[in-house]
Amino acid sequence: MTQAPETSRNAEKTMLRALRGETLARPPVWLMRQAGRYLPEYRELRARAEGFLDLCYTPDYAVEVTLQPIRRYGFDAAILFSDILVVPHALGQKVWFEEGVGPRLEALEEASDLDRLDPAALHERxxxxxRTVARLSRELPAETTLIGFAGAPWTVASYMLEGGSSKDFAAGKRWAxxxxxAMQRLIDLLVAATGDYLIAQIDAGAEAVQxxxxxxxxxxxxxxxxxxxxPAKALVKRLKAERPGVPVILFPRGAGLLYQTYAAESGADALGLDTTVPLGWAREVLQPKVCVQGNLDPLALVAGGESQRAAVETILRELSGGPFVFNLGHGIVPQTPPEHVAQLMEQIRAWPGAGGW
Structure with a gap:
């Protein structure tokens, strides 16, 4: 794998080294949704915010939430605390969050509704x-990589068309x-807006993006x-052209065998593997082309104990021979005991241990 020259102040961070194709003695680790409802300190702060979007848009809150799991566990990377739906919100679509329900949007129902979306105000909104990203870049420990992120165009579009979460994605598929x-027009708009958003995050201090x-x-x-x-290829191409040297991670959850196509064609530096991706296949087919990230089942982290330890050991054995970032196959769920995350971190830090496992 080709690697970007290590000339920046960030060259020695383990997360960035892995994303650039290095095989490390101990893989770096961070977890999707590592800042969130499973942490008591998050729940305490969340109760003070006026709503979830207030939490995302208030730098004092968002910085604190991002830093909480870093202070507690010392992950190798911090991911900006925000939400993928800030992009449609910034484009002018009505977005709100209902307790016990989740995100809600004023759904786009026909092609003419696209005229209501206004990218001109994106950066202002x-x-x-x-500002949160800029503060995090100053306040994070020197060894911790700051990851910016956005939702992919299709995933964001699905919420915009369905009006929230969906089980069958009927509205999105009806458009497609x-x-x-009309669907292409929406996707193209989101490719442009998402690229603008990610570049602005990089310019504010994000060192990698997912x-x-x-x-x-x-x-x-x-x-x-x-x-x-x-759309992923278009985004990666733009990011590589305009902000070369910044690693890009794609997480095409549920892509199955098409993970191989992503590895060959997307241009991404790393692929986030969902829980279903077979480890041996990932090692043989994907890892020679890209860094792989994943893929512990979040419910194994809930269960803890020997089943968690064995699952972590298997992932480390299978994937630590190449460029690898330890993560989950999806985000941490709210019922996760914080002590199980501490046990996970202790196990990974001990890798490879005396003579391996």
């Missing part, structure tokens, strides 16, 4: 997020199959290529 020109395509796996191959892979 997202300025608080950029029934009016592909693009979350949480719902990639709902599509058959041809549609996944059009609505997920091609």
């Amino acid at each position: 997202l300025a608080p997020v950029y 199959y029934g009016d592909p020109e 693009i979350f395509d949480s719902w990639a796996g709902v599509w058959p191959e041809a549609q996944l290529r059009r609505w997920c892979l091609e």
Whole structure:
């Protein structure tokens, strides 16, 4: 694998070294949703905020939430605390969060609704997020990598079209199959806005970025290529052209065998593996081309004990022979005992131990 020249102040951070293709004695580790509801200190702060978007848009809150798991566990990377739906919100779509329900949006119902979206005000509306990134770049420990992020165009579009979470993605698929020109217009708008957003995060201090395509796996191959892979390629191409040297992680959850296509065609530095990706296949097929990140089942972290220890050991054995970042196969769930995360970190820090496991 080719590697960017290590000339920046960030060259020695273990997270960045792994993303650039190095095989390290101990893999770096961070966890998706590592800042969140499983931590009592998060719940205490969340109770003081006026709402979830207030938490995302208030730098004092967002900085503190991002730092909480770093103070507690010493992860190798911190990911900006925000939400993928700040992009449609910044484009002018009504977004709110209901307790016990989750995100809600004023759904786009027909092609003419796209006229209501206004990218001109994107940076003005997202300025608080950029201030958060800038503060984090100053306040994080020197060894901790700061990851910026955004939702992938299809995943964000799905919320915009469904009006929230979905089990069958009927509205999104109806647009894609029934009016592909309108769907393409929405995806193209999101590619542009997401690229602008990620570049602004990098300029504010993000050292790597992750693009979350949480719902990639709902599509058959041809549609996944059009609505997920091609937009991802466009985003990575732009980021590599305009901010070379900044690693890009793609997380096409549920992509299955098409992970191989992502590794070959996307241009990303790393692929986040969901829980279902077989480790031996990832080692043989993906890891020679990209750094891989993952993929402990979040529910194994809930269960803890010997089943967690054995699952972590298996992942370390299978993937530590190449460029690798330890993570989960999806985000931490709220019922995760914090002490299980501490045990995870202790086990990874002990790797490879005296004579291996």
